[in-house]
Amino acid sequence: EPEVTQTPSHQVTQMGQEVILRCVPISNHLYFYWYRQILGQKVEFLVSFYNNEISEKSEIFDDQFSVERPDGSNFTLKIRSTKLEDSAMYFCASSERELGGNTIYFGEGSWLTVV
């Protein structure tokens, strides 16, 4: 079964450093997403991306965050200057069409620890 893959699985970074999390969505999917889960809390939506632009973003997704689809397969999340509170599991996801009758598939996640 096709799957969403994410790298790295775990990254430790110093506060203030830039981090890039990478994702390869399922190949025929057109909608891409990032979610995050702070330890012990619920999964929260960050951003959705379609047709090479952000289609929706949450309040969490401030100017420190950016997303990009640099080529036909990768989808990246960049955090420009990490803060301690950015420590979380970041999930990439994709769906064939927009939600509402379509399934979103998640990757295994990337653990980010900011020290």
Next chain:
Amino acid sequence: AQSVTQPDIHITVSEGASLELRCNYSYGATPYLFWYVQSPGQGLQLLLKYFSGDTLVQGIKGFEAEFKRSQSSFNLRKPSVHWSDAAEYFCAVATQGAQKLVFGQGTRLTINP
């Protein structure tokens, strides 16, 4: 705004016992409902989903869920749990044309031998 409530933060059941995890949502239009499972240190795996039609849906690993519009609920059930079912379970909702899933807080399931 949409919201999802999972009233039980932590549930413990004995192996072989039946299980019901509760999920209530708040949304005016027809919701699309999902249950995901997350094993420790793992990603989110889709158990089942409800889009339309039969309100009792079957999923993987022997799970089922029933959509009750009158109660705004989508409870997850399993007749007999296995030790491998120990995990965190998340209910989520999306709406027509939505760009995001809204998740509940999650219910942590512990299985006693």
